[in-house]
Amino acid sequence: MFSILLLSVLTGVFHTAASAQVKPNVIIIYADDLGYGDLSCYGATKIKTPHLDKLAGQGIRFTNGHSVASVCTPSRYALMTGQYPWRVPGTGILPGDAALIIPQDKLTLPKVFRQAGYETGIVGKWHLGLGNAVAKDWNGTIQPGPNETGFDYSFIFPATADRVPTVFVENHHMVALDPADPVAVSYEKKIGDEPTGKEHPELLKMKAAPDHGHDNTIVNGIGRIGYMSGGKLARWTDEEMPLTFLLKAKQFINDHDQSPFFLYYALTEPHVPRMPSTVFKGKSGLGLRGDVILQMDWSVGEIMKEVERLGIADNTIIIFSSDNGPVLNDGYEDEAVTKLNGHTPNGPLRGGKYSSLEAGTRVPFIISWPGTVKPGVSDALICQIDFIASFSALLNQSVPAANARDSENILKALLGQAATGRSVLVKQGVIPYIIKDNWKYIPPNAGPGRTPADKTNIETGNLLQPQLYNLAEDLGEGNNLAAKHPAKVKELADLLENIKHKN
Numbered sequence: 001m002f003s004i005l006l007l008s009v010l011t012g013v014f015h016t017a018a019s020a021q022v023k024p025n026v027i028i029i030y031a032d033d034l035g036y037g038d039l040s041c042y043g044a045t046k047i048k049t050p051h052l053d054k055l056a057g058q059g060i061r062f063t064n065g066h067s068v069a070s071v072c073t074p075s076r077y078a079l080m081t082g083q084y085p086w087r088v089p090g091t092g093i094l095p096g097d098a099a100l101i102i103p104q105d106k107l108t109l110p111k112v113f114r115q116a117g118y119e120t121g122i123v124g125k126w127h128l129g130l131g132n133a134v135a136k137d138w139n140g141t142i143q144p145g146p147n148e149t150g151f152d153y154s155f156i157f158p159a160t161a162d163r164v165p166t167v168f169v170e171n172h173h174m175v176a177l178d179p180a181d182p183v184a185v186s187y188e189k190k191i192g193d194e195p196t197g198k199e200h201p202e203l204l205k206m207k208a209a210p211d212h213g214h215d216n217t218i219v220n221g222i223g224r225i226g227y228m229s230g231g232k233l234a235r236w237t238d239e240e241m242p243l244t245f246l247l248k249a250k251q252f253i254n255d256h257d258q259s260p261f262f263l264y265y266a267l268t269e270p271h272v273p274r275m276p277s278t279v280f281k282g283k284s285g286l287g288l289r290g291d292v293i294l295q296m297d298w299s300v301g302e303i304m305k306e307v308e309r310l311g312i313a314d315n316t317i318i319i320f321s322s323d324n325g326p327v328l329n330d331g332y333e334d335e336a337v338t339k340l341n342g343h344t345p346n347g348p349l350r351g352g353k354y355s356s357l358e359a360g361t362r363v364p365f366i367i368s369w370p371g372t373v374k375p376g377v378s379d380a381l382i383c384q385i386d387f388i389a390s391f392s393a394l395l396n397q398s399v400p401a402a403n404a405r406d407s408e409n410i411l412k413a414l415l416g417q418a419a420t421g422r423s424v425l426v427k428q429g430v431i432p433y434i435i436k437d438n439w440k441y442i443p444p445n446a447g448p449g450r451t452p453a454d455k456t457n458i459e460t461g462n463l464l465q466p467q468l469y470n471l472a473e474d475l476g477e478g479n480n481l482a483a484k485h486p487a488k489v490k491e492l493a494d495l496l497e498n499i500k501h502k503n
């Protein structure tokens with residue numbers, strides 16, 4: 001009896017002692033269009049997100065965490081490659097039939113883990129292109145894609161929930177494809193003989209906003225961007241699509257609970273079209289956008305429960321963040337604006353998705369590693385582009401020259417062992433702009449100061465004069481100090497140019 005007890009105590013000690021070196025599992029949960037103010041742990045009072053609050057409570061809640069860009073594709077490109085997207089043409093928001101834009105001969109985030117002996121998987125939204133060209137056979141082997149850029153396993157949808165093809169692709173193949181009903185996709189012209197949202201708005205269960213582009217092929221009563229035909233069996237229903245991702249994510253975790261794994265779990269919430277499963281409809285009181293945030297929060301809770309159930313919670317890093325900031329009206333009449341009820345998706349920030357102002361790219365950012373990372377709040381400047389260099393450092397992997405060139409090793413900040421992270425960060429809104437030690441400089445830019453009021457209705461950050469903000473004192477970017485501090489403007493403008501032209 002005594003010896004069994006001793007043995008188990010000793011094993012426990014060894015396990016703890018070893019876990020400092022044992023490779024932790026890593027799960028990145030990546031929301032789509034979630035704002036800095038959308039979670040109760042980030043100050044939201046009109047909505048409660050208990051599972052993310054719990055994750056933040058057991059980990060570090062970062063107040064100064066950033067995506068690279070204020071829209072999806074460039075943020076995800078940077079997360080995968082460690083390179084600023086504005087260096088590479090063609091990294092803007094991709095249509096659903098785009099070719100793969102991630103280089104296959106360069107280091108990527110999943111490759112770092114794979115080299116270190118991890119099993120790597122992606123479940124969820126991809127939006128980085130598939131195949132070698134726009135023209136491709138969706139019914140055959142679809143490649144290159146996630147499996148050629150570092151993932152051993154992939155279960156994705158190709159682009160966004162509002163773009164065709166509205167199907168899942170698992171390791172090169174469309175899921176539930178009926179060969180007798182092949183899928184074709186076009187972003188050029190109508191194909192097939194199905195009604196479109198434009199021709200038959202009476203068939204829609206969620207109206208497309210006027211002149212916003214979401215009125216092409218109707219799938220599951222919702223108009224999409226782009227045209228598709230065929231694949232009736234393979235098309236997802238929006239109410240169950242996030243649940244399918246959750247089940248696949250859990251399955252991946254279960255399949256690899258004995259080996260170190262890296263899971264990139266890319267959620268669709270709260271991106272449009274917002275169509276939660278029935279149990280979440282009406283639950284938030286803030287309309288469907290609030291409801292899908294509750295669904296997203298619940299999914300995070302399910303992942304946390306799963307790693308606890310498997311007994312791997314202490315050795316699993318969970319990172320939660322978002323690819324860009326919030327938007328309300330992004331193409332559908334889903335009451336996101338009318339039912340806001342005083343909720344502030346931006347929190348204290350100006351701007352939103354698409355914008356050069358802070359709400360475009362300053363996002364919720366939580367890291368939990370129970371037993372290793374001490375809970376707390378950090379103001380360190382951190383960015384998703386730094387995952388490659390930082391996890392390479394954690395896992396003793398080297399980064400070859402000319403790879404991940406904009407990624408910095410900020411591991412200490414990510415693990416709460418340092419109060420500061422980066423000193424300088426270039427982000428991308430309408431144009432690239434720079435932050436250095438809490439000073440933010442946006443170069444002069446022509447263009448409207450706001451997107452159209454009847455559409456996304458967001459402050460862009462465009463101004464013909466230079467903008468300089470002191471984010472330490474003025475997080476809401478209310479006070480343009482450019483005229484007062486011309487030397488600071490010059491310093492940051494020069495630095496931005498240097499970084500842009502760095503080889």
Ligand code: NG6
Nearest residue numbers: 071072073093160162212213330331
């Ligand atoms: C925009 C779409 C918007 C959304 C966005 C991509 C229009 C007018 N708007 O072009 O609805 O799909 O692209 O969002 O088409 S993202 O989060 O993937 O970047």
Ligand code: CA
Nearest residue numbers: 032033072323
């Ligand atoms: Ca997005």
